[in-house]
Amino acid sequence: MRGFTEGKRITEMILGIDFGLKRIGLAVSDNGILARPLMTIEYKGTSKTLDRLHNIFGSMHETPQYIVIGSGFEQAKSFGEAVENYFKVPVFFQDENHSSLEAEEYIRQTLNQHNPKKVKELLDAVAATVILQSYIEARKGGK
Secondary structure (H helix, E strand, C coil): CCCCCCCCEECCCEEEEECCCCEEEEEEECCCCCCEEEEEEECCCHHHHHHHHHHHHHCCCEECCEEEEECCCHHHHHHHHHHHHHHCCCEEEECCCCHHHHHHHHHHHCCCCCCHHHHHHHHHHHHHHHHHHHHHHHHHHHC
16 A cells, blocks of 8 residues: 655645545645645545545645544544555544534635535535644644
8 A cells, every 4th residue: 555655754734534425525734723625526435535535645745644534424434444554644533513514604604605506516625624623723722
């Protein structure tokens, strides 16, 4: 298995994942302080999705220090284990209760986006941002 770390510098970058059986939202934090949406990809089974993630991050010059996955689905745990084994990067789980609701509210109010198609396009990546930001905030509180 290929790891993110081969020939790349490990930084404070963190990857956040909002796991779903149709779509997966991705978010990153470059500094361990503030999360931002990255993109949404289709879930096409674990193996194909891991390859897609590898392709997305393969061209980066840095590697995530760790990955945070929302723990709302039972399948998220097994997906997280597969991610950890594939990329050789620690995976942590964060409660994702209400992350989609918070994301939708943010899209509608802050981004002033009300087109249902556009909201759906943004929802998973913004939900991943909510999950990752929640993890970062909880980690700060624990220090």
